[in-house]
Amino acid sequence: MSKPSRVYFFGTCLIDMLYPNAGMAAITLLQRExxxxxxxxxxxxxxxxxxxxxYRDEALKVARSQLDLFPEEIPIVVPSASCGGMMLHxxxxxxxGQPDHQHACDVAARVVEFADFLVNTxxxxxxxxxxxxxxxxxxxxxxxxxxxxxxxxxxxxxxxLEVTVxxxxxxxxxxxxxxxxxxxxxxxxxxxxxxxxxxICATSAKTVISQDCGCLMNITGCAxxxxxxxxxxxxxxxxxxxxx
Amino acid sequence: MNQQQAFxxxxxxxxHNAQLRQNFRSAMxxxxxxxxxxxxxxxxxxxxxxxxQSIRSYSLQNQAELLEKLETKLTENGIQVHWAANPxxxxxxxxxxxxxxxxxxxxxxxxxxxEETELNHYLEEQGLEVIESDLGEYIIQLAKEPPSHIVAPxxxxxxxxxxxxxxxxxxxxxxxxxxDELTETARIILREKFAKADAGISxxxxxxxxxxxxxxxxNEGNGRLSTTAPELHIAITGxxxxxxxxxxIPPLLEILTKSATGQPITTYFNMISRPRQEGELDGPKAVxxxxxxxxxxxxxxxxxxxxxxxxxxCGACMNHCPVYVHVGGHAYGSVYPGPxxxxxxxQRLGLxxxxxxxxxxxxxxxxxxxxxxxxxxxxxxxxxxxxxxxxQESSTVSGKGTLxxxxxxxxxxxxxxxxSSPSLHRLVSWAGTxxxxxxxxxxxxxxNYRSRPTPAKCTLHELVxxxxxxxx
Numbered sequence: 251m252s253k254p255s256r257v258y259f260f261g262t263c264l265i266d267m268l269y270p271n272a273g274m275a276a277i278t279l280l281q282r283e284x285x286x287x288x289x290x291x292x293x294x295x296x297x298x299x300x301x302x303x304x305y306r307d308e309a310l311k312v313a314r315s316q317l318d319l320f321p322e323e324i325p326i327v328v329p330s331a332s333c334g335g336m337m338l339h340x341x342x343x344x345x346x347g348q349p350d351h352q353h354a355c356d357v358a359a360r361v362v363e364f365a366d367f368l369v370n371t372x373x374x375x376x377x378x379x380x381x382x383x384x385x386x387x388x389x390x391x392x393x394x395x396x397x398x399x400x401x402x403x404x405x406x407x408x409x410x411l412e413v414t415v416x417x418x419x420x421x422x423x424x425x426x427x428x429x430x431x432x433x434x435x436x437x438x439x440x441x442x443x444x445x446x447x448x449x450i451c452a453t454s455a456k457t458v459i460s461q462d463c464g465c466l467m468n469i470t471g472c473a474x475x476x477x478x479x480x481x482x483x484x485x486x487x488x489x490x491x492x493x494x
Numbered sequence: 495m496n497q498q499q500a501f502x503x504x505x506x507x508x509x510h511n512a513q514l515r516q517n518f519r520s521a522m523x524x525x526x527x528x529x530x531x532x533x534x535x536x537x538x539x540x541x542x543x544x545x546x547q548s549i550r551s552y553s554l555q556n557q558a559e560l561l562e563k564l565e566t567k568l569t570e571n572g573i574q575v576h577w578a579a580n581p582x583x584x585x586x587x588x589x590x591x592x593x594x595x596x597x598x599x600x601x602x603x604x605x606x607x608x609e610e611t612e613l614n615h616y617l618e619e620q621g622l623e624v625i626e627s628d629l630g631e632y633i634i635q636l637a638k639e640p641p642s643h644i645v646a647p648x649x650x651x652x653x654x655x656x657x658x659x660x661x662x663x664x665x666x667x668x669x670x671x672x673x674d675e676l677t678e679t680a681r682i683i684l685r686e687k688f689a690k691a692d693a694g695i696s697x698x699x700x701x702x703x704x705x706x707x708x709x710x711x712x713n714e715g716n717g718r719l720s721t722t723a724p725e726l727h728i729a730i731t732g733x734x735x736x737x738x739x740x741x742x743i744p745p746l747l748e749i750l751t752k753s754a755t756g757q758p759i760t761t762y763f764n765m766i767s768r769p770r771q772e773g774e775l776d777g778p779k780a781v782x783x784x785x786x787x788x789x790x791x792x793x794x795x796x797x798x799x800x801x802x803x804x805x806x807x808c809g810a811c812m813n814h815c816p817v818y819v820h821v822g823g824h825a826y827g828s829v830y831p832g833p834x835x836x837x838x839x840x841q842r843l844g845l846x847x848x849x850x851x852x853x854x855x856x857x858x859x860x861x862x863x864x865x866x867x868x869x870x871x872x873x874x875x876x877x878x879x880x881x882x883x884x885x886q887e888s889s890t891v892s893g894k895g896t897l898x899x900x901x902x903x904x905x906x907x908x909x910x911x912x913x914s915s916p917s918l919h920r921l922v923s924w925a926g927t928x929x930x931x932x933x934x935x936x937x938x939x940x941x942n943y944r945s946r947p948t949p950a951k952c953t954l955h956e957l958v959x960x961x962x963x964x965x966x
Binding site for chain 1: 506821853855856858863873876882902907919923926927944945947950956961964966
């Protein structure tokens with residue numbers, strides 16, 4: 251993809267309500283790279299919560315309401331590998347057999363995850379202006395597997411010369427969020443997040459960075475419950491803070 | 495108690511068993527490491543996966559023809575073939591063969607298909623003595639437990655637990671927690687059984703249609719003894735295990751052993767093609783194969799779900815599953831646990847009986863990533879969730895729609911209405927951010943493990959607007 255002058259931004263429902271500063275940070279970084287960012291006000295959700303719960307008709311209804319919001323042939327940047335994965339990979343599946351299947355596929359094909367976009371489309375160069383610090387990174391399952399964009403996050407962080415990434419035990423294992431999984435199987439999800447939080451808190455990092463806010467909410471919620479001194483930050487917010 | 499409640503109870507028990515969880519954690523960590531060491535070259539691994547996927551897909555697409563060919567070849571070779579639609583038929587066939595041969599004692603090699611039919615229980619009720627000869631299977635037979643893993647059935651027990659079990663059943667032997675000595679103990683006990691058994695029963699890893707060859711992968715030599723020492727050998731397997739030709743075996747075997755136990759090859763690989771011939775000194779005088787359907791044919795009716803049957807039973811999906819590692823195999827309460835169990839059991843038994851299993855998955859994708867035959871496990875599991883709450887006429891899944899609950903359906907209905915209407919969505923997010931103080935401090939089970947998430951003071955929609963970002 252060559253560098254565009256304009257992009258759409260799909261903020262995701264979780265960021266909208268719980269982490270709006272992460273969304274704003276991502277938009278600010280894109281603007282700083284000279285891009286015009288368009289945020290369609292009628293956007294809501296990719297439909298993933300219902301899709302992963304078996305309620306495909308309901309997921310379809312919500313996903314369909316998003317299709318007409320991105321008419322220009324420009325990238326749709328999504329600050330979440332999970333929501334991005336839903337749009338890029340599962341919208342074509344969800345709309346299978348529907349009259350607007352092709353429309354959904356066309357929109358889906360323009361979806362690009364935020365870190366991936368910074369690294370592989372913008373070839374961004376970051377200048378670290380912060381103090382030396384130690385962080386932990388949690389790659390979401392979607393970032394690692396479905397979207398294969400975890401390396402983009404690693405590349406961005408490696409440009410920050412004063413930042414040391416602390417490796418924790420079993421970094422590829424799921425944190426246990428899984429959307430409605432955390433509600434349907436709360437005790438298994440609880441066991442998983444406790445293990446993940448323990449592994450991260452065993453490092454000297456005081457901040458955990460992720461490109462997905464669902465995992466952040468899960469891990470920092472557990473750390474807080476256990477009274478660990480661990481802060482969570484979306485990658486975009488961390489990058490903006492370090493480079494401003 | 496309904497299936498969901500029973501499942502939750504087993505999960506609760508497993509999560510409160512610290513020893514069990516420690517046993518699984520350390521076993522799975524070790525096996526993941528050993529598997530990874532066998533595949534140092536990612537490109538080679540992916541090429542091998544593609545190759546075995548196409549071998550298994552070909553087998554499934556041509557299954558009827560290959561099964562006919564298999565039957566013809568086996569019959570030519572002197573192996574008698576039997577067809578069973580369900581567990582009752584399979585058990586009946588096997589009991590009849592044993593009765594006709596006047597067999598009283600049976601040694602068994604490892605077979606998950608015989609777990610499907612609960613064969614041991616059935617034969618014991620008929621008055622036969624059945625001894626599991628695989629060490630892991632022998633351990634759980636003593637403990638009267640089902641396998642907790644399809645490859646390593648006693649993986650939930652550590653060596654101290656095994657030592658205590660052996661001490662209880664064989665007080666005449668010295669107590670030891672040394673693994674080599676425990677294995678030696680089992681060897682002594684089992685050797686005697688092999689020598690005296692009237693019949694041997696085994697599973698099958700691959701049934702080759704071209705030559706009528708039954709292949710058996712194992713490490714202990716118990717499979718070879720069970721299939722060669724007694725006068726009678728009965729093999730049982732699922733109909734999907736048929737493959738086209740002998741040259742399919744090397745790639746299949748390579749990826750199976752590397753994926754399963756992290757071994758480049760197992761200690762034994764048995765190829766059984768006929769009973770003892772005139773002038774030969776050993777081998778069984780009669781060999782039978784029981785081919786079991788047990789819900790498999792029904793899975794074939796759906797093109798997407800058919801992929802489930804590609805499975806070669808390596809267990810890599812459960813070894814890498816973050817749910818399995820925390821709850822272990824027994825929590826599932828099904829013959830096949832872990833991700834393949836979530837995909838297979840609800841289809842085999844019906845969503846009304848086993849559909850709840852599909853909830854035990856965060857859709858993390860670790861299983862799909864390691865599956866040697868590239869079964870899209872997360873996709874199948876998610877599809878079955880949809881089948882369990884929808885009653886679509888075109889669907890062929892047994893028990894479809896039976897897990898639909900009115901209250902849950904209403905929540906999603908309301909969600910879809912508010913999230914597809916911009917004005918309602920604005921209202922919901924306004925209320926969510928402004929009225930968050932009204933939320934209870936505890937939010938169900940979420941807050942058993944985590945603090946309550948705090949909604950922001952205003953939404954991203956509002957921040958964007960006030961920052962003057964282009965809006966449409």
